[in-house]
Amino acid sequence: MSTRPTSPALGARYDRRREEVVDEAARVFARHGYAETSVQQLAAGLGIAAGGIYHYFESKQGLLVAICETIMDPLLEQARELVAGPTPEAEQLRILVGLWVAQVIDRREHMLVFQQQRHVIDGSREWRAARTDRKAFEGLVDDVLARDEAAGRIVGDRRLALSALLGMVNHTAQWYRPRGALSAQQIADGYVELLRGG
Amino acid sequence: MSTRPTSPALGARYDRRREEVVDEAARVFARHGYAETSVQQLAAGLGIAAGGIYHYFESKQGLLVAICETIMDPLLEQARELVAGPTPEAEQLRILVGLWVAQVIDRREHMLVFQQQRHVIDGSREWRAARTDRKAFEGLVDDVLARDEAAGRIVGDRRLALSALLGMVNHTAQWYRPRGALSAQQIADGYVELLRGG
Amino acid sequence: MSTRPTSPALGARYDRRREEVVDEAARVFARHGYAETSVQQLAAGLGIAAGGIYHYFESKQGLLVAICETIMDPLLEQARELVAGPTPEAEQLRILVGLWVAQVIDRREHMLVFQQQRHVIDGSREWRAARTDRKAFEGLVDDVLARDEAAGRIVGDRRLALSALLGMVNHTAQWYRPRGALSAQQIADGYVELLRGG
Amino acid sequence: MSTRPTSPALGARYDRRREEVVDEAARVFARHGYAETSVQQLAAGLGIAAGGIYHYFESKQGLLVAICETIMDPLLEQARELVAGPTPEAEQLRILVGLWVAQVIDRREHMLVFQQQRHVIDGSREWRAARTDRKAFEGLVDDVLARDEAAGRIVGDRRLALSALLGMVNHTAQWYRPRGALSAQQIADGYVELLRGG
DNA sequence: TATGAATGAGCCTTCATTCAT
DNA sequence: CATGAATGAAGGCTCATTCAT
Missing domain, CATH: 1.10.357.10 (Tetracycline Repressor, domain 2)
Structure with a gap:
């Protein structure tokens, strides 16, 4: 449900991963289109399962x-x-x-x-x-x-x-x-x- | 099935209606987005059933x-x-x-x-x-x-x-x-x- | 609505055409399947419009x-x-x-x-x-x-x-x-x- | 998306469920016909939502x-x-x-x-x-x-x-x-x- | 008789999202 | 944190059928 960890070490790791997700999303949305890219495809590109995205963003629109x-x-x-x-x-x-x-x-x-x-x-x-x-x-x-x-x-x-x-x-x-x-x-x-x- | 009638009178009618569909589609897509507009919504705006669109276009992408x-x-x-x-x-x-x-x-x-x-x-x-x-x-x-x-x-x-x-x-x-x-x-x-x- | 003409000359013509429709339907249903063949496809094979079929049969199942x-x-x-x-x-x-x-x-x-x-x-x-x-x-x-x-x-x-x-x-x-x-x-x-x- | 899990325990579970789906489909298709049975009906018979079928099969034809x-x-x-x-x-x-x-x-x-x-x-x-x-x-x-x-x-x-x-x-x-x-x-x-x- | 146009219901499929594990 | 499974809603599209012309 997109909750950032409170511990500083984990928090930094979380932020780094979150940024990776944003950048990968921008890359694939730019090429294939926001609506045309499913969360599952996006996740596949990141090497995680679709559900994993929702640890960093509460919705697809949140990513946008x-x-x-x-x-x-x-x-x-x-x-x-x-x-x-x-x-x-x-x-x-x-x-x-x-x-x-x-x-x-x-x-x-x-x-x-x-x-x-x-x-x-x-x-x-x-x-x-x-x-x-x-x-x-x-x-x-x-x-x-x-x-x-x-x-x-x-x-x-x-x-x-x-x-x-x-x-x-x-x-x-x-x-x-x-x-x-x-x-x-x-x-x-x-x-x-x-x-x-x- | 998107086949233009051969008769000249009907052909002209067909072309006119087709153009109306294109223009209405441009209007709605421009405002609300292509992906965000369903064919049903588009058809509703034209006062016809969704299937009716497919007399003039093979697919939603054909409209595009x-x-x-x-x-x-x-x-x-x-x-x-x-x-x-x-x-x-x-x-x-x-x-x-x-x-x-x-x-x-x-x-x-x-x-x-x-x-x-x-x-x-x-x-x-x-x-x-x-x-x-x-x-x-x-x-x-x-x-x-x-x-x-x-x-x-x-x-x-x-x-x-x-x-x-x-x-x-x-x-x-x-x-x-x-x-x-x-x-x-x-x-x-x-x-x-x-x-x-x- | 599938009404046979009463005049003998037209009646014979009607029967002949109806038989043609049955046989063509059998041919294409056998090859491609009953459910997989649309009335429009069937009609196209006969060189008529889909509506035309309904002069001879009241429904697709009637054809069957x-x-x-x-x-x-x-x-x-x-x-x-x-x-x-x-x-x-x-x-x-x-x-x-x-x-x-x-x-x-x-x-x-x-x-x-x-x-x-x-x-x-x-x-x-x-x-x-x-x-x-x-x-x-x-x-x-x-x-x-x-x-x-x-x-x-x-x-x-x-x-x-x-x-x-x-x-x-x-x-x-x-x-x-x-x-x-x-x-x-x-x-x-x-x-x-x-x-x-x- | 019809991807079998890699873990052995989950894989076995997946295989078992998949087989159940095949058998139920055979039962219903045999009685009511393949084309005449909708995926929704089939899923209802299995007690799952229609989309659930697509975890095990790519398409209705894949089931066939x-x-x-x-x-x-x-x-x-x-x-x-x-x-x-x-x-x-x-x-x-x-x-x-x-x-x-x-x-x-x-x-x-x-x-x-x-x-x-x-x-x-x-x-x-x-x-x-x-x-x-x-x-x-x-x-x-x-x-x-x-x-x-x-x-x-x-x-x-x-x-x-x-x-x-x-x-x-x-x-x-x-x-x-x-x-x-x-x-x-x-x-x-x-x-x-x-x-x-x- | 035949046709082009249209309909309305339904179908297969996708997908964002949730959740137990 | 992450995943596999599942869902429910919706979407694009097809198609048998009707009907004015």
């Missing part, structure tokens, strides 16, 4: 929540630090998009699952927390863009630029391959260059 | 195929005409993206379903035709971009520009609302402006 | 009844004529088995369907007529055997001989092939020879 | 395979032992038919199911193994008959004798009732007596 948190939580934190920190405004966009692309690439499979299940996340009451986080992140990006726009560092309409940026960054998960030629920061710089007008 | 064809087929055709036609090269990108955005907006729900089920389409043998069409379209866009790049009309790396463009245009389906302030062509112009460097 | 009648009715009649007729007792068995084998061979497919659906025929109330006919036929054969036994023309126990005879004759439908080397009467003679002790 | 193997496997083995063993040739037929009739009687319901579904077994690719076994058994019987014929112990044509024997023995399943007057060997002796000419 965990996958999504894995992406949003650290990104939002990093973004907040950046904006609150000493980085010059003119460089915040580059760095913010850099962090973001790095996360999309690093958690590529988690991202794909998130995009695949977007209709669930956007639609139902229980996903309010995830939606709030996403809105918060988009708000941060928009703030940075707003200052860039005011300073004349942005091409065209800011609303459209924001949408375009969201589209291109998230889409990166679809085409990026681990042994690709470009680093996260190079990709991010390319995107920002478009917004800046070269 | 039809939804995807609805987007790709006309778009690919229009794009080919444009590239083969008399439009000056320097203006082809604007028009091509215009057509594309218009299609994404017009078939917004079909697009969302396509994106949602991308893992199925990209993964399995039976979807080769759909993949081929998509690759063909991307190839056309890439050709146009290549000429623009050669003529110095593009900011930054062309490969990245293509990926960015794919991301932003397709993402349009996620945020566009019918009574929005911008027309398809205005959105497209905004996107192209980014690639051109303002 | 017709198939079974096709075997039992003429056989029972012939058998009664033989037993009531002038044929010497000592030769009745040979002739009776000859008629029987001929029928099994001629209506091979109908027989196979009958054997396949035996559990339905033996089990339910509505098939009383068919069961009665079969019992009547077996009774006739038993009568003939009884006289042969009394006259010392039979090997072993008569009850067992009857069962054996039923088994071997009916089984003929399973192995007989149209262009076989033996005629119906030769096969029948072979069977009778076994009962007679050579 | 198991039923047929139950008859053929031990019979073929016994027959091979007999033919390879020290039994004098002149007595092999009696004993072989004895084994065979005993099996038909003992597995009466399984036999009836086999006969009922013969069209499926004879017709499709996936049943090759079952067909091969049956052919092998018939081949053994034919070998024994061939020697008997050569030694003048058989009445009439051997091919026809084989067909007749197959017919009468298999047909035994149709009429035999558990509390009948005759033992399996008595029935077998009666059949052999017919072939031998009394």
Whole structure:
């Protein structure tokens, strides 16, 4: 029933295993689809019986929540630090998009699952927390863009630029391959260059 | 058993009804998810019994195929005409993206379903035709971009520009609302402006 | 709703077509199974739509009844004529088995369907007529055997001989092939020879 | 998912339960028909939920395979032992038919199911193994008959004798009732007596 | 007569989840 | 912690049958 052990040693082991389950789930959900993958198949991939999954998650949807948190939580934190920190405004966009692309690439499979299940996340009451986080992140990006726009560092309409940026960054998960030629920061710089007008 | 009647009058009736089914399916799948919507629910929305769907489609997946064809087929055709036609090269990108955005907006729900089920389409043998069409379209866009790049009309790396463009245009389906302030062509112009460097 | 036309010309046409349906049904049921063949498949084999079948039969089971009648009715009649007729007792068995084998061979497919659906025929109330006919036929054969036994023309126990005879004759439908080397009467003679002790 | 446990204790338990399912299925299918019996009904008869069946069999047809193997496997083995063993040739037929009739009687319901579904077994690719076994058994019987014929112990044509024997023995399943007057060997002796000419 | 369309009931199967061991 | 067994609900799909045209 998904109860974490209280002992510190066992607790750490539990956390490690739980993370393995999340990552394997992201991998297989990304490739085969969340709905199309049964808990039994998932468990088989992990070398355990289906019931075993329920020691770490109370439901299949709980797994989905965990996958999504894995992406949003650290990104939002990093973004907040950046904006609150000493980085010059003119460089915040580059760095913010850099962090973001790095996360999309690093958690590529988690991202794909998130995009695949977007209709669930956007639609139902229980996903309010995830939606709030996403809105918060988009708000941060928009703030940075707003200052860039005011300073004349942005091409065209800011609303459209924001949408375009969201589209291109998230889409990166679809085409990026681990042994690709470009680093996260190079990709991010390319995107920002478009917004800046070269 | 999904056999189109041979008589012209009945054939037309059949085609019309089939299209209604495809569109309703796109609507419901986009909102609630393909896997999360049962054929029964879908049929209920159409005011028919579940079995009735199978007069028009061999399977639930057949419906998905039809939804995807609805987007790709006309778009690919229009794009080919444009590239083969008399439009000056320097203006082809604007028009091509215009057509594309218009299609994404017009078939917004079909697009969302396509994106949602991308893992199925990209993964399995039976979807080769759909993949081929998509690759063909991307190839056309890439050709146009290549000429623009050669003529110095593009900011930054062309490969990245293509990926960015794919991301932003397709993402349009996620945020566009019918009574929005911008027309398809205005959105497209905004996107192209980014690639051109303002 | 399976109503035969009253006009003589149309009536004959109707009967002919109905017979065709029965025979085609026997053919395809024998090969693929009664339950495994849908009315639609059957109709497709006849070049008509599924609904068309219902002009000749009120239900799929009605077709099965017709198939079974096709075997039992003429056989029972012939058998009664033989037993009531002038044929010497000592030769009745040979002739009776000859008629029987001929029928099994001629209506091979109908027989196979009958054997396949035996559990339905033996089990339910509505098939009383068919069961009665079969019992009547077996009774006739038993009568003939009884006289042969009394006259010392039979090997072993008569009850067992009857069962054996039923088994071997009916089984003929399973192995007989149209262009076989033996005629119906030769096969029948072979069977009778076994009962007679050579 | 029909996976046998590896542990010996659980494995035995699994095998026992699986056999119970096969036998119950044979009982119900024989009486009501394979196609006419739903998995739900079958499961209800076993006191489990329908899904439970699928722990032991991959599909309803898998059950059918198991039923047929139950008859053929031990019979073929016994027959091979007999033919390879020290039994004098002149007595092999009696004993072989004895084994065979005993099996038909003992597995009466399984036999009836086999006969009922013969069209499926004879017709499709996936049943090759079952067909091969049956052919092998018939081949053994034919070998024994061939020697008997050569030694003048058989009445009439051997091919026809084989067909007749197959017919009468298999047909035994149709009429035999558990509390009948005759033992399996008595029935077998009666059949052999017919072939031998009394 | 025949057909295309539709229905409604039911079927086989899958699957998330539970629980005794 | 983990597993094998089982469940109950639901899902996709088939099919005999009806009926307006």
